[in-house]
Amino acid sequence: xxxxxxxxxxxxxxxxxxxxxxxxxxxxxxxxxxxxxxxxxxxxxxxxxxxxxxxxxxxxxxxxxxxxxxxxxxxxxxxxxxxxxxxxxxxxxxxxxxxxxxxxxxxxxxxxxxxxxxxxxxxxxxxxxxxxxxxxxxxxxxxxxxxxxxxxxxxxxxxxxxxxxxxxxxxxxxxxxxxxxxxxxxxxxxxxxxxxxxxxxxxxxxxxxxxxxxxxxxxxxxxxxxxxxxxxxxxxxxxxxxxxxxxxxxxxxxxxxxxxxxxxxxxxxxxxxxxxxxxxxxxxxxxxxxxxxxxxxxxxxxxxxx
Amino acid sequence: xxxxxxxxxxxxxxxxxxxxxxxxxxxxxxxxxxxxxxxxxxxxxxxxxxxxxxxxxxxxxxxxxxxxxxxxxxxxxxxxxxxxxxxxxxxxxxxxxxxxxxxxxxxxxxxxxxxxxxxxxxxxxxxxxxxxxxxxxxxxxxxxxxxxxxxxxxxxxxxxxxxxxxxxxxxxxxxxxxxxxxxx
Numbered sequence: 001x002x003x004x005x006x007x008x009x010x011x012x013x014x015x016x017x018x019x020x021x022x023x024x025x026x027x028x029x030x031x032x033x034x035x036x037x038x039x040x041x042x043x044x045x046x047x048x049x050x051x052x053x054x055x056x057x058x059x060x061x062x063x064x065x066x067x068x069x070x071x072x073x074x075x076x077x078x079x080x081x082x083x084x085x086x087x088x089x090x091x092x093x094x095x096x097x098x099x100x101x102x103x104x105x106x107x108x109x110x111x112x113x114x115x116x117x118x119x120x121x122x123x124x125x126x127x128x129x130x131x132x133x134x135x136x137x138x139x140x141x142x143x144x145x146x147x148x149x150x151x152x153x154x155x156x157x158x159x160x161x162x163x164x165x166x167x168x169x170x171x172x173x174x175x176x177x178x179x180x181x182x183x184x185x186x187x188x189x190x191x192x193x194x195x196x197x198x199x200x201x202x203x204x205x206x207x208x209x210x211x212x213x214x215x216x217x218x219x220x221x222x223x224x225x226x227x228x229x230x231x232x233x234x235x236x237x238x239x240x241x242x243x244x245x246x247x248x249x250x251x252x253x254x255x256x257x258x259x260x261x262x263x264x265x266x267x268x269x270x271x272x273x274x275x276x277x278x279x280x281x282x283x284x285x286x287x288x289x290x291x292x293x294x295x296x297x298x299x300x301x302x303x304x305x306x
Numbered sequence: 307x308x309x310x311x312x313x314x315x316x317x318x319x320x321x322x323x324x325x326x327x328x329x330x331x332x333x334x335x336x337x338x339x340x341x342x343x344x345x346x347x348x349x350x351x352x353x354x355x356x357x358x359x360x361x362x363x364x365x366x367x368x369x370x371x372x373x374x375x376x377x378x379x380x381x382x383x384x385x386x387x388x389x390x391x392x393x394x395x396x397x398x399x400x401x402x403x404x405x406x407x408x409x410x411x412x413x414x415x416x417x418x419x420x421x422x423x424x425x426x427x428x429x430x431x432x433x434x435x436x437x438x439x440x441x442x443x444x445x446x447x448x449x450x451x452x453x454x455x456x457x458x459x460x461x462x463x464x465x466x467x468x469x470x471x472x473x474x475x476x477x478x479x480x481x482x483x484x485x486x487x488x489x490x
Contacts, residue, residue, distance in 0.1 A: 002390040028377065028394040037430050040380040070380075297394075300380075304391030 003301050007119040007126040011137040011173045016180065023145050025297035026290070032069055033292060043070035046303055049102040050076045051094070052129070053109045058264055058288070059129050059139075063106045066295035075102075090114065091121050098122045104299055107131070125302040133167050138298065139263055140173035142291040144181070146283055147218055149290065150259050155182035160212050160254075161203070162188050162244060163222030163271055166195040170263050171222055175201045188212035189244065190234055209244050216254035221246055221262045221271050237270055247273045251281065259283045312486045316461050316469075319480035322442065325458030326355065329440055330362035332456050337407055342435065344372035344406045348424050349395050351413030352376075354475045355442055359411060372406070374399030381423035397427070404432035409456075413471040415441040418452035443482055445469050 003018055014022075032040055048067040050060050060076065067074045077097065088096075090109070097105060104125045107115045112134035119126040130136040147154055159178055165171040165187050178185050179202035187198055188206040199205055206212035213219065224240060234240040246260065260272070260282045268274050276282060317325070337343050340363055347356030353375045360371045377395040385391070410424055421439060428437060440456035445463040459482075463469060468485045472478035 025394050028396045031397050032380075035431060040430065041426070042380040042385055045386060300394065301391055304385075304388060 002304055006302065007115070007128075008137055008298060008302065009116045009119055009126065009128045010135045011140045011177045012180075014137075014177075019141070019144070019177065019181070022141060022294065022297050022301065023148060025301060026141075026145055026293040029296045029300070030290070030293040032296070033289065038069055039071055040069065041071045042300055043067065043072035043303055046070075046072040046103040047101060048072045048074050048104045048106065048299065049097050049100075049124075050074065050106045050129075051097065051108070052076070052078050053090075053107075053114075054130070056108055056130070059108065059291075060106075062288070062291045063127075063129060063295050066292050067104075067299060069292070070296055070299060072103075072299065090118060094118050094122050098124050103303060127298060127302070130169055132169065133172070134169055135173045136169040137173050138291070138295055139170045140177045141298070142287055142294040143170075143174055143220065143261060143263075144177060145290045145294050146261065146287050147259070149286070150283060151217060154178065157183045157217040158186065158215050159183050159218045159220065160186045160188060160216045161220045161222065162209065162212070162246065164193040164225060165189055165198060165222065166193050167225055168222050171220075172201070174220065175203050179203070186212045186216075190240070192234070209250060210253055213250055213253040216258050218259045218261060219246060219251075219254060221260065223263065223265065224267055224271050226267075241270050245269070245271060245273055246276050248275050248279070251276055251279075261287060264288070314484045314486070315481050316443070316484060317459055317482040319474075322458070322480050322482065325442065326358050327362060329456045329458060330359050330366065333359070333409055333438075333440065334363060334366060336438070336455070340367040340369060340371055342406050343409060344374065344401065344403065345409050345411055346374040346376050346399060346403075346424075346428065348410065348412045348420060349375060349377045351442075351471050351473065352411045354473045355413060355440075356409075356411040357475075359409075359440065372401040374401065374403075376410075376424055376427055378420055378423040378427050381427045383419060383423065399431060402432055403428065403434045405435050407436045407438065408434040409438045409440050411440045413442050414469050415439075415444045415452075415454050415457075416447055416469075418448045418450035421452050422450050442471060443469060 050063055052060050064074050102124050106127045106129050107118055108129040109131050112132035114131045115126050115128035128137055161171050175185050185203040186206055187203045188209055262284045266277055334340055345356040345360050347353035360373045363371050375398045377397045379392050379394045438455040441454045442458040444457045444460045447465050470483055470485055472481050474480050
């Protein structure tokens with residue numbers, strides 16, 4: 001019982017059994033969040049360091065809350081406040097953190113593979129909280145948890161991922177894990193937003209949003225990452241919204257009980273209409289709640305292997 | 307069970323049933339009825355016993371008894387020294403424990419560490435008026451100052467012996483046994 005590795009670097013490293021273990025552990029831990037006193041002593045005395053080289057509020061807060069609910073001590077490092085601006089390398093920063101006896105390092109970095117690189121140099125467990133356009137495995141796990149919670153299963157479902165797949169680590173991790181668990185994954189976006197050879201990831205490609213929506217059980221909207229764009233940007237935001245905004249009319253094309261997901265933050269009126277975002281079909285806030293449980297489960301399971 | 311192992315039965319199904327009936331009456335007697343009494347079984351054996359005790363008390367008292375399930379994994383005192391993390395199961399206590407008389411139910415009372423963890427777990431969920439402890443078997447070898455209020459049977463054992471409780475709910479024949487022999 002337990003996870004095989006000391007780290008969580010990519011979703012593809014996990015076996016189906018390990019994914020199930022993380023999800024059932026998260027399910028048991030969800031109860032803690034519903035208590036008056038939302039704290040259990042499981043990680044008392046452990047130190048978790050959030051090392052975030054990219055701005056992120058919700059992911060960092062989610063990890064921080066998860067660690068605190070397990071009674072771990074949490075330290076937040078961000079480049080603007082650390083010696084990185086003075087020229088320190090990632091590895092040296094991490095070794096310094098490790099010398100302070102950190103048990104788990106949560107890393108968000110703009111370079112793909114940064115977490116894997118780091119994990120080779122430190123004894124601490126490393127959790128990848130997003131590395132460039134590469135992967136965001138905890139987001140994929142919480143999405144999976146949310147789908148299972150609502151649909152009872154993943155196998156056989158039709159799941160549509162909409163938007164800038166090319167620049168989305170969330171999409172990459174999700175395609176990998178959903179196809180592994182037997183879902184049919186469709187991606188739909190303007191061609192400039194789809195990575196080359198996307199079908200090799202196991203996804204079916206669509207270019208018209210309406211076609212992709214027919215028969216969908218879950219629709220995952222991606223955020224239009226205005227800060228990352230420049231080259232793949234559609235001619236105008238209005239054009240993108242016209243063709244790819246999830247509106248109430250488009251939602252009717254999916255199955256009646258289809259759920260709508262979004263990793264946040266929302267661009268209301270661009271990729272998702274306010275009416276859909278606030279409708280009962282939207283499970284966007286459930287994703288946030290479940291994110292804390294899933295990250296608690298991961299930290300609990302990894303803290304044994306360290 | 308491994309065929310190379312030897313099993314010595316300490317309590318059979320009838321003895322188990324009688325012990326649970328006696329404990330039900332003792333719980334009612336001690337609490338002068340079942341008003342404000344709730345049962346919480348410690349996963350997993352304690353849950354089956356708590357269910358059986360609740361059914362008996364309900365039969366005698368003709369009223370519902372709140373029943374909960376407690377998983378103590380997150381409160382274990384060996385989490386930081388174990389290599390592999392034990393599986394967490396669901397805690398489900400669908401009522402407010404504050405101001406209730408909680409009877410914790412476990413199958414085997416041994417070192418007392420499980421009960422210590424359960425007490426901490428319960429206290430995090432509220433402030434019960436009182437916590438009492440019911441166990442099917444007390445096998446001795448306490449490492450903490452903990453004592454049960456209700457005991458099915460006290461059984462002297464050697465420290466290294468393995469006491470197991472088998473449950474009908476798990477498709478087994480109800481009994482308590484000492485298992486000896488090579489545990490490989």
